Amino acid sequence: MDKLIIRGGNRLSGTIPISGAKNAALTLIPCALLTEEPLTLRNLPRLADIDGFQHLMNQFGVTTVIQGTRPEDFGRVMSMEATRITSTVAPYDLVRKMRASILVLGPMLARAGEATVSMPGGCAIGNRPIDLHLKALEAFGAHIELAQGYVKAYQPDGGMPGGDFDFPVVSVGATENALMAAVLANGTSRLFNAAREPEIVDLCNMLVAMGAEIEGIGTSNLTIHGVKRLHGATYRVMPDRIEAGSYACAAAITGGEVRLEGARADEMMATIHALQAIGCEVTWDAKSVTVGASGPLKATNLTTAPYPGLATDMQAQLMALLCKAEGTSVLKETIFENRFMHVPELARMGADITTEGRTAIVRGVERLTGAEVMATDLRASMSLVIAALAAEGETTVRRLYHLDRGYERLEEKLQLVGADIERVDD
Numbered sequence: 420m421d422k423l424i425i426r427g428g429n430r431l432s433g434t435i436p437i438s439g440a441k442n443a444a445l446t447l448i449p450c451a452l453l454t455e456e457p458l459t460l461r462n463l464p465r466l467a468d469i470d471g472f473q474h475l476m477n478q479f480g481v482t483t484v485i486q487g488t489r490p491e492d493f494g495r496v497m498s499m500e501a502t503r504i505t506s507t508v509a510p511y512d513l514v515r516k517m518r519a520s521i522l523v524l525g526p527m528l529a530r531a532g533e534a535t536v537s538m539p540g541g542c543a544i545g546n547r548p549i550d551l552h553l554k555a556l557e558a559f560g561a562h563i564e565l566a567q568g569y570v571k572a573y574q575p576d577g578g579m580p581g582g583d584f585d586f587p588v589v590s591v592g593a594t595e596n597a598l599m600a601a602v603l604a605n606g607t608s609r610l611f612n613a614a615r616e617p618e619i620v621d622l623c624n625m626l627v628a629m630g631a632e633i634e635g636i637g638t639s640n641l642t643i644h645g646v647k648r649l650h651g652a653t654y655r656v657m658p659d660r661i662e663a664g665s666y667a668c669a670a671a672i673t674g675g676e677v678r679l680e681g682a683r684a685d686e687m688m689a690t691i692h693a694l695q696a697i698g699c700e701v702t703w704d705a706k707s708v709t710v711g712a713s714g715p716l717k718a719t720n721l722t723t724a725p726y727p728g729l730a731t732d733m734q735a736q737l738m739a740l741l742c743k744a745e746g747t748s749v750l751k752e753t754i755f756e757n758r759f760m761h762v763p764e765l766a767r768m769g770a771d772i773t774t775e776g777r778t779a780i781v782r783g784v785e786r787l788t789g790a791e792v793m794a795t796d797l798r799a800s801m802s803l804v805i806a807a808l809a810a811e812g813e814t815t816v817r818r819l820y821h822l823d824r825g826y827e828r829l830e831e832k833l834q835l836v837g838a839d840i841e842r843v844d845d
């Protein structure tokens with residue numbers, strides 16, 4: 420297994436290209452199930468999760484062709500064609516590796532009339548139940564059964580009527596599944612308290628490009644008028660606002676300045692405000708966001724929340740940055756119940772953090788030191804990379820399969836701006 424060796428202390432400076440968003444791509448890909456015509460996605464990131472999803476689509480009989488597979492290419496293009504769905508089953512072996520596989524439930528049910536999907540397990544950051552995905556589909560008229568670790572959903576005779584669902588908790592995945600199921604229903608569906616993350620807007624925009632009728636895009640109340648069929652489309656995946664925010668933290672902790680090429684400021688305002696509160700200089704134009712830190716970093720208090728609040732997917736990276744800030748910061752994690760697993764690893768590098776339930780108290784330290792670390796989830800891993808870039812000496816980060824789920828060629832991008840980082844075979 421590979422590991423990363425990082426020798427801290429270099430000021431990052433230059434331009435980092437931002438890839439297509441993992442969390443958008445993972446909901447755009449299953450939309451290919453909604454039409455027999457080709458769906459082509461541009462700007463797809465090269466990530467383990469995307470490869471996993473491609474295999475899952477192939478399992479359903481969807482043909483997939485990827486272009487741009489040269490090692491030097493960043494954005495890839497994948498064309499998918501679901502002329503005939505040959506299987507409606509998402510087996511355990513494929514689903515267990517990738518939680519987002521549950522996102523095939525809605526579109527498969529809508530197009531094929533039934534779907535059988537292995538229950539995604541809990542994972543490191545929390546329990547992550549799927550009850551709201553199922554309740555929303557039931558509200559549209561679907562029948563749901565749970566047996567032998569699988570969810571089996573099927574349409575009633577005469578097809579899915581559609582219906583109303585009011586989310587008791589904002590859920591990105593459940594909103595996506597509900598949207599993908601509702602677009603082909605016989606009637607109109609309404610979602611209240613729906614998630615409005617930019618990735619949901621991306622999904623809605625692509626569905627509209629495929630012929631769907633959706634009102635309220637970008638708000639928490641969505642009305643979906645079911646249509647008889649959807650057609651193919653070519654669509655560019657939005658830039659990854661979490662990847663951009665992660666590299667912003669990396670630049671800031673080294674006292675450097677990077678231009679995040681392709682990042683869109685309006686989709687990452689909460690992160691920009693957090694960076695500004697920490698003392699970073701942030702400027703932007705239509706095509707990029709530039710983040711620098713020329714003065715001392717300042718402590719601040721941050722709380723994660725559904726969009727437009729501060730993304731939980733940025734919490735670990737901002738915590739790493741605050742480890743080097745002057746003063747004491749308080750971070751509250753409101754989305755997932757167990758998303759502080761980076762804390763003991765950051766402590767190995769000299770960070771001073773205590774946790775009480777979903778609150779972390781970070782006392783800034785003058786110096787971090789290199790150490791051997793490993794992490795149990797994607798953003799926790801990135802927080803260790805960020806801390807390592809500012810630490811004295813050498814850090815070794817293991818279990819890179821977490822990072823490879825969400826950061827396209829991380830070490831290459833960091834090398835571009837002057838980091839001393841290499842991936843070696845363990």
Ligand SMILES: CC(=O)N[C@H]1[C@@H](OP(=O)(O)OP(=O)(O)OC[C@H]2O[C@@H](n3ccc(=O)[nH]c3=O)[C@H](O)[C@@H]2O)O[C@H](CO)[C@@H](O)[C@@H]1O
Pocket residue numbers: 441442443445519545546547548549550551552553588589590591592593731732754755756
């Ligand atoms: C692939 C993808 O896009 N992943 C993102 C998505 O995950 P994901 O879609 O899994 O996260 P959700 O928005 O659904 O989860 C938010 C909260 O709702 C709870 N919940 C969710 C569903 C449900 O049926 N019942 C329930 O109780 C969850 O336990 C959690 O506490 O949004 C999260 C919150 O922004 C991000 O951290 C993930 O990176």
Ligand SMILES: C=C(OP(=O)(O)O)C(=O)O
Pocket residue numbers: 442518519544732797798825
């Ligand atoms: C938690 C995340 O992803 P996933 O939902 O795919 O596990 C993430 O991107 O930080």
